[in-house]
Amino acid sequence: MCKKASDKMKYIADLHTHSKYAGACSDKLTLENMASSASQKGISILGTGDFTHPLWFNEIKSKLHSKGNGVYHLERQEVNFILTTEVSIIFSTGSGNPSLFSRDANNKKIHNCIMAPNIEVAEQINERLSKFGDLKLDGRPVLTISAAHLVELMHGIDKDIIVYPAHIWTPWFGAFGSLSGFDSMKDAYEDQEMHIHALETGLSSDPSMNWRVSSLDKYSLLSGSDAHSLEKLGREVTIFDMKNVSYFDIQNLIKNKNVDSTIEFYPEEGKYHYDGHRRCNISISPEDAKKYNNICPVCRKKLTIGVLHRVEDLADREPGYKPKNVSPYIHAIPLREIIAEANSKGINTLSVKTKYDELINNLGTELFILTDCKIEKIMQIDENVGNAIRNVRNGEVNISPGYDGVFGVIDVMNKNPIKKKGMQRTMRDF
Ligand SMILES: [Zn+2]
Ligand SMILES: [Zn+2]
Ligand SMILES: [Zn+2]
Numbered sequence: 001m002c003k004k005a006s007d008k009m010k011y012i013a014d015l016h017t018h019s020k021y022a023g024a025c026s027d028k029l030t031l032e033n034m035a036s037s038a039s040q041k042g043i044s045i046l047g048t049g050d051f052t053h054p055l056w057f058n059e060i061k062s063k064l065h066s067k068g069n070g071v072y073h074l075e076r077q078e079v080n081f082i083l084t085t086e087v088s089i090i091f092s093t094g095s096g097n098p099s100l101f102s103r104d105a106n107n108k109k110i111h112n113c114i115m116a117p118n119i120e121v122a123e124q125i126n127e128r129l130s131k132f133g134d135l136k137l138d139g140r141p142v143l144t145i146s147a148a149h150l151v152e153l154m155h156g157i158d159k160d161i162i163v164y165p166a167h168i169w170t171p172w173f174g175a176f177g178s179l180s181g182f183d184s185m186k187d188a189y190e191d192q193e194m195h196i197h198a199l200e201t202g203l204s205s206d207p208s209m210n211w212r213v214s215s216l217d218k219y220s221l222l223s224g225s226d227a228h229s230l231e232k233l234g235r236e237v238t239i240f241d242m243k244n245v246s247y248f249d250i251q252n253l254i255k256n257k258n259v260d261s262t263i264e265f266y267p268e269e270g271k272y273h274y275d276g277h278r279r280c281n282i283s284i285s286p287e288d289a290k291k292y293n294n295i296c297p298v299c300r301k302k303l304t305i306g307v308l309h310r311v312e313d314l315a316d317r318e319p320g321y322k323p324k325n326v327s328p329y330i331h332a333i334p335l336r337e338i339i340a341e342a343n344s345k346g347i348n349t350l351s352v353k354t355k356y357d358e359l360i361n362n363l364g365t366e367l368f369i370l371t372d373c374k375i376e377k378i379m380q381i382d383e384n385v386g387n388a389i390r391n392v393r394n395g396e397v398n399i400s401p402g403y404d405g406v407f408g409v410i411d412v413m414n415k416n417p418i419k420k421k422g423m424q425r426t427m428r429d430f
Contacts, residue, residue: 008243009241009242010239010240011245012042012044013082013224013238013239013240014225014238015045015082015084015113015238016084016224016225017029017047017048017226018086018226018227021053021138025229026229029049031048031064032074034079035074035077036077037231037233040360041233041365042234042365043367044080045081045240045245046081046082047082047084047115048072049085050085050086050139051116051126052085052139053138054135056139057122061119063075067080069249070082070116071247080245082115082250083117083121084116087111087140087141087143088110088141088143089142089146090143091108092104109180110147110175111140111165113162113200115162116158117160121157124157128153129153133145147165147192148189155192155195160251163196164200165185165188166202167202167204167226168199169202169209169307170202171272171307171310174202175188176310176314178305178306179304179305183314185199185219197220197254197257198219199219200224201221202307203236203270204265204270206266206267207326209267212318212319213311213315213317217323218257219257220258220327221259221327222254223237225237231336232334235265236262236264238261238262239260260327261329263329263330263367264329265331266331266333266397266399266408268399268400268401268402268410269399269401269402269407270402270407270408271408273308274306274309275288275306275309275404276304276306277296277404282303282403286305286312303404306402330393331395332367332371336352336356338385338412339355339356341410341412341413342385342413343382343384358381359381359385363377363381375389396414397410397411397412397414398414399411
């Protein structure tokens with residue numbers, strides 16, 4: 001972040017996070033570790049994640065101090081915290097009871113992000129939601145409640161609570177997911193849809209894919225890391241332009257579709273971009289999947305239909321269409337991945353860690369290095385990494401798309417670059 005003439009500043013926010021209490025999450029995800037990892041990465045606003053979990057909420061209450069305006073911080077730490085959580089809701093649009101395991105078309109499962117303006121409101125949310133599921137079981141609890149009822153309930157507690165659907169395109173838990181989602185936001189949220197002002201695009205889609213669906217034009221498109229480990233914090237972020245960090249300013253920017261910009265994964269790198277079958281080693285484009293009637297050519301069962309396919313199904317515009325008044329975005333790849341790839345080392349090796357620390361200690365935060373640091377300066381520390389970051393910034397990378405839970409593979413040093421279409425820009429203000 002840095003001062004501009006208008007005396008506003010650009011604040012990088014990662015609002016979709018999890019604690020050590022959420023399923024499959026690292027026990028290193030403590031408030032202290034999250035804050036120090038965030039400052040290394042250049043994130044100045046961090047969601048607490050998981051405030052619905054009783055033990056995590058106790059830590060939030062005992063460790064975070066209010067700065068006013070819905071913003072909290074740890075003692076002697078710069079990073080700003082905002083109260084956030086994610087809930088996994090399950091409900092049926094038919095007459096039967098919803099089941100976690102049923103593939104019944106009426107069975108709906110949607111992940112929703114919730115933001116609260118202060119600890120007192122979060123406390124009320126927890127009390128209400130505890131009637132719909134066991135909040136102790138998981139930092140991201142499973143609740144038996146419809147999407148409309150959830151929004152209505154939140155709105156009834158406090159009008160400043162923000163609810164928005166998480167990673168909307170993912171097959172199992174996205175509002176538009178192929179397996180248990182809907183075809184429109186109105187269908188998903190019914191008469192409460194008017195209170196939804198934002199959508200999370202998720203790792204497997206980027207804004208330009210969402211621009212192809214005209215009914216989504218009115219929503220702010222948000223990005224968050226959904227990190228299950230410290231290393232993955234900030235892999236996607238949303239940037240807000242404000243005078244000071246304030247929950248209410250963030251709320252207004254979201255409501256008025258005035259998000260500054262987002263930093264995104266290459267959507268092909270996401271785990272559900274293409275169609276496919278993990279067990280059968282099948283990864284295919286939506287076009288090819290349609291040729292096979294969405295049936296796996298190996299096991300003859302239904303393919304897991306990915307994000308691109310769902311976007312194609314719901315799109316009423318051609319690829320590349322850009323609506324008016326949309327926030328810009330850039331693609332980035334986490335620095336550790338780039339170092340590992342560029343020097344053909346495993347991502348968890350000591351040599352990658354040493355190089356990562358060297359780059360951060362000499363050049364600045366991870367997001368600055370990825371988006372705005374002079375390539376020559378990076379080259380002075382590591383020529384391969386410098387070249388790789390230039391390729392990533394220019395969209396000159398080879399990508400084999402992710403599918404059915406398998407991350408895509410990005411070749412950052414590619415010999416035969418495929419020029420990716422995107423809206424690359426340098427963000428001088430980082
Ligand atoms: Zn989720
Ligand atoms: Zn999540
Ligand atoms: Zn198969």
